[in-house]
Amino acid sequence: MSETWWRGAAIYQVYLRSFADGNGDGIGDLAGLRSRLPYLSDLGIGAIWLNPWYPSPMADGGYDVADYRDIEPSFGTLAEAEQFIEEAHALGIRVIIDVVPNHSSDQSAWFQEALAAGPGSAARERFWFKDEPNDWKSIFGGPAWTQVPDGQWYLHLFAPEQPDFNWTNPEVHQEFHDVLRFWFDRGVDGIRIDSAAVLVKDFDGGDPEGYTDLAEVHDVYRSWRRLSDEYDERLLIGEVWFPDQERFARYLRPDELHTAFNFDFLGSPWDPAALRASIEQTIATHVPLGAPATWVLSNHDVVRPVTRYGRANTSWDNGNRRDGVPSDLELGYRRARAAALLAMALPGSVYVYQGEELGLPEVEDIPDELREDPMWHRSGHAVVGRDGCRVPLPWSGDETPFGFGTGNPWLPQPEAWKKVTVEAQQADLGSMLNLYRTALHLRREWLEGGGITWLDLGPEVLAFTRESGLTCVVNLAADPVRLPPHESVLLASGSIEGDELPSDTAVWLRTT
Ligand code: NOJ
Ligand code: CA
Numbered sequence: 001m002s003e004t005w006w007r008g009a010a011i012y013q014v015y016l017r018s019f020a021d022g023n024g025d026g027i028g029d030l031a032g033l034r035s036r037l038p039y040l041s042d043l044g045i046g047a048i049w050l051n052p053w054y055p056s057p058m059a060d061g062g063y064d065v066a067d068y069r070d071i072e073p074s075f076g077t078l079a080e081a082e083q084f085i086e087e088a089h090a091l092g093i094r095v096i097i098d099v100v101p102n103h104s105s106d107q108s109a110w111f112q113e114a115l116a117a118g119p120g121s122a123a124r125e126r127f128w129f130k131d132e133p134n135d136w137k138s139i140f141g142g143p144a145w146t147q148v149p150d151g152q153w154y155l156h157l158f159a160p161e162q163p164d165f166n167w168t169n170p171e172v173h174q175e176f177h178d179v180l181r182f183w184f185d186r187g188v189d190g191i192r193i194d195s196a197a198v199l200v201k202d203f204d205g206g207d208p209e210g211y212t213d214l215a216e217v218h219d220v221y222r223s224w225r226r227l228s229d230e231y232d233e234r235l236l237i238g239e240v241w242f243p244d245q246e247r248f249a250r251y252l253r254p255d256e257l258h259t260a261f262n263f264d265f266l267g268s269p270w271d272p273a274a275l276r277a278s279i280e281q282t283i284a285t286h287v288p289l290g291a292p293a294t295w296v297l298s299n300h301d302v303v304r305p306v307t308r309y310g311r312a313n314t315s316w317d318n319g320n321r322r323d324g325v326p327s328d329l330e331l332g333y334r335r336a337r338a339a340a341l342l343a344m345a346l347p348g349s350v351y352v353y354q355g356e357e358l359g360l361p362e363v364e365d366i367p368d369e370l371r372e373d374p375m376w377h378r379s380g381h382a383v384v385g386r387d388g389c390r391v392p393l394p395w396s397g398d399e400t401p402f403g404f405g406t407g408n409p410w411l412p413q414p415e416a417w418k419k420v421t422v423e424a425q426q427a428d429l430g431s432m433l434n435l436y437r438t439a440l441h442l443r444r445e446w447l448e449g450g451g452i453t454w455l456d457l458g459p460e461v462l463a464f465t466r467e468s469g470l471t472c473v474v475n476l477a478a479d480p481v482r483l484p485p486h487e488s489v490l491l492a493s494g495s496i497e498g499d500e501l502p503s504d505t506a507v508w509l510r511t512t
Pocket of ligand 1: 060063100158194195239300301
């Protein structure tokens with residue numbers, strides 16, 4: 001298999017609404033992102049993945065797409081998106097966009113046409129309209145069906161504003177082929193596929209999850225792979241949440257997706273045996289397929305690592321977010337620093353979600369009336385939801401909006417963030433930002449190819465060497481551990497005294 005750009009890439013996830021606001025309306029946008037490209041270039045990343053940037057009523061933060069071939073007006077214009085792609089490329093940064101094939105917005109032309117055309121029409125056949133709903137539940141809570149005035153019901157695995165496409169309809173296949181071409185022709189380097197495993201439905205099997213990982217979904221990705229192979233080095237990455245590695249691996253067969261997110265690693269508790277098992281399993285799954293592993297600690301759907309790793313239970317579970325469970329943020333911060341060095345030392349690509357490099361905690365005190373996540377609304381306020389990891393970034397200064405823009409940010413930023421702005425962290429050699437920056441640069445030199453060899457430093461220490469001669473040691477024991485012989489310390493997540501690596505600390509050593 002050829003060495004392609006994504007095999008060892010560091011990919012930075014931009015949640016556009018919260019990255020940087022260029023026009024003062026409190027919502028992040030392309031102008032803001034473009035103005036901060038030098039920051040990303042300096043950070044040392046190889047690619048940007050943007051969450052959906054299409055016109056959207058924002059019923060689910062843009063995952064309700066009204067038009068797959070344009071840009072949300074509050075984010076900018078199509079011409080600006082093209083300019084952004086060019087500017088990113090000029091800095092050597094690739095661009096990955098989000099494609100949402102399971103559902104559109106209820107405001108999309110197709111869905112509006114379906115509503116107007118009525119029962120039995122060809123327009124309704126692009127979605128799932130039925131005279132009788134089944135008992136499926138929405139992933140955001142409540143029923144998965146909503147009734148329209150003429151009596152029919154339509155399926156939405158997520159919010160009612162997100163009607164599911166009917167993937168037995170060839171028109172739907174054709175539409176997404178066109179959409180992929182539309183963006184590949186504009187220079188987009190990769191596609192992140194939203195909810196990749198749930199496109200195909202089986203209503204007759206009686207399974208309450210008769211939409212998860214059905215065989216026919218693989219035909220979709222085989223055809224997408226054929227299409228992407230017509231272009232030069234375009235990446236397909238799947239959002240596939242499966243504990244079952246055998247099923248996960250099917251998405252990475254040589255004629256399907258190039259990579260998929262490693263949610264097993266993200267969900268692993270801060271525990272040496274669990275992390276080691278996850279790493280070994282990941283490598284064992286990917287190596288035979290020749291597919292690069294991905295290492296993910298965070299994204300726009302999960303509680304921020306600093307908060308997660310400071311809780312008594314450090315694992316992540318989508319079904320049990322543990323929102324509001326107390327967290328020792330100092331401990332979580334130390335562990336998040338160590339976790340970052342671990343993730344960045346492993347072979348494959350690594351994802352960094354905006355703000356992770358600043359060590360931001362989850363914001364847990366957003367006033368209820370400002371919460372936007374449909375999980376919050378659909379669960380009858382039983383689930384706090386994901387707004388707390390989507391708060392606009394603090395860039396500079398002592399007062400909100402901390403250089404995010406000039407207007408009032410769409411979610412309020414904690415006052416305490418004046419200490420963690422990009423500006424403050426740039427000036428502090430020991431900051432999380434400088435840890436990420438140094439690690440991302442070292443990673444390019446030391447960590448792009450080859451596998452790992454484990455070293456035995458005891459059951460509570462993760463230690464491995466890469467072929468370049470870099471050794472990563474992570475101490476998950478309560479007591480310090482002695483470092484193995486080495487030439488020099490390249491980088492450490494905390495202070496090292498003599499040859500002793502403290503608890504919850506990671507180090508990169510030069511060993512050849
Ligand atoms: C996964 C996305 O990451 C999430 O933010 C979204 O709500 C669902 N898919 C539905 O599109
Ligand atoms: Ca704006």
